[in-house]
Amino acid sequence: QSALTQPASVSGSPGQSITISCTGASGNVGSYNLVSWYQQHPGKAPKLIIFEVNKRPSGISTRFSGSKSGATASLTISGLQAEDEADYFCSSYVGSGVDVFGGGTKLTVL
Amino acid sequence: QITLKESGPTLVKPTQTLTLTCTFSGFSLSAGGVGVGWIRQPPGKALEWLTVIYWSDDKRFSPSLKTRLTITKETSKNQVVLTMTNVDPVDTATYYCARTTSPAAFDVWGQGTMVTVSS
Numbered sequence: 001q002s003a004l005t006q007p008a009s010v011s012g013s014p015g016q017s018i019t020i021s022c023t024g025a026s027g028n029v030g031s032y033n034l035v036s037w038y039q040q041h042p043g044k045a046p047k048l049i050i051f052e053v054n055k056r057p058s059g060i061s062t063r064f065s066g067s068k069s070g071a072t073a074s075l076t077i078s079g080l081q082a083e084d085e086a087d088y089f090c091s092s093y094v095g096s097g098v099d100v101f102g103g104g105t106k107l108t109v110l
Numbered sequence: 111q112i113t114l115k116e117s118g119p120t121l122v123k124p125t126q127t128l129t130l131t132c133t134f135s136g137f138s139l140s141a142g143g144v145g146v147g148w149i150r151q152p153p154g155k156a157l158e159w160l161t162v163i164y165w166s167d168d169k170r171f172s173p174s175l176k177t178r179l180t181i182t183k184e185t186s187k188n189q190v191v192l193t194m195t196n197v198d199p200v201d202t203a204t205y206y207c208a209r210t211t212s213p214a215a216f217d218v219w220g221q222g223t224m225v226t227v228s229s
Contacts, residue, residue, distance in 0.1 A: 002156060032214075034213050034215075035214070036215040038157070038216075045206055045221055046157065046206070046219055048215055048216060048217050051212050051214070051215035051217070052212060052214075052215070057217055089156065089157050091157075091159070091214060091215075092214065093213060096170065097170035098159070098171075098172065098173065099159045099214045100159055101149075101156055101157040101158060101159055102156070103156045104157070
């Protein structure tokens with residue numbers, strides 16, 4: 001069982017916005033602004049889309065945004081597109097140089 | 111272009127030691143702030159953070175696997191080697207290596223290598 005809790009699945013229609021939550025605790029998400037989000041298409045390696053809570057790597061669409069409130073981080077995808085259908089994982093620093101991943105969320109674009 | 115590629119056995123017997131090599135190009139593990147980590151993913155399941163080694167040779171391990179993992183780097187060969195002792199069928203997974211240049215973020219990943227633990 002992961003230390004970070006994500007909903008198993010979310011869905012949305014093209015053009016809509018969706019938000020995926022990542023709930024941790026005071027010892028991880030709540031203590032550090034070091035939350036990352038990864039997108040993983042079937043059979044592919046994960047791809048970093050958000051780091052340090054709300055920063056986007058070069059080349060990542062502005063449709064992806066991150067935020068945090070207390071011990072819960074969130075990933076918002078606006079203007080949903082068919083290509084956004086994938087698994088999404090959050091990750092947080094937990095101290096002592098160690099990170100932990102969330103259980104993952106399957107996004108379905110209806 | 112930055113690339114990483116994992117290599118190693120596809121099948122390992124229980125109790126044996128698994129050794130995986132990550133060969134990378136396009137960056138140097140002697141540059142400040144750079145690290146290479148290992149992450150695994152059992153079939154159909156979530157990612158699991160295993161370990162990371164930094165340019166300074168600082169090493170960090172998952173507390174739950176710390177006693178079974180070793181990570182080393184061969185800077186001149188652009189390689190990072192992961193060893194996992196006493197493997198079990200629950201260690202069956204795709205193993206990824208990835209680069210980190212920002213805290214708690216892996217910005218470039220290898221394609222992954224599937225390892226099955228079975229007798």
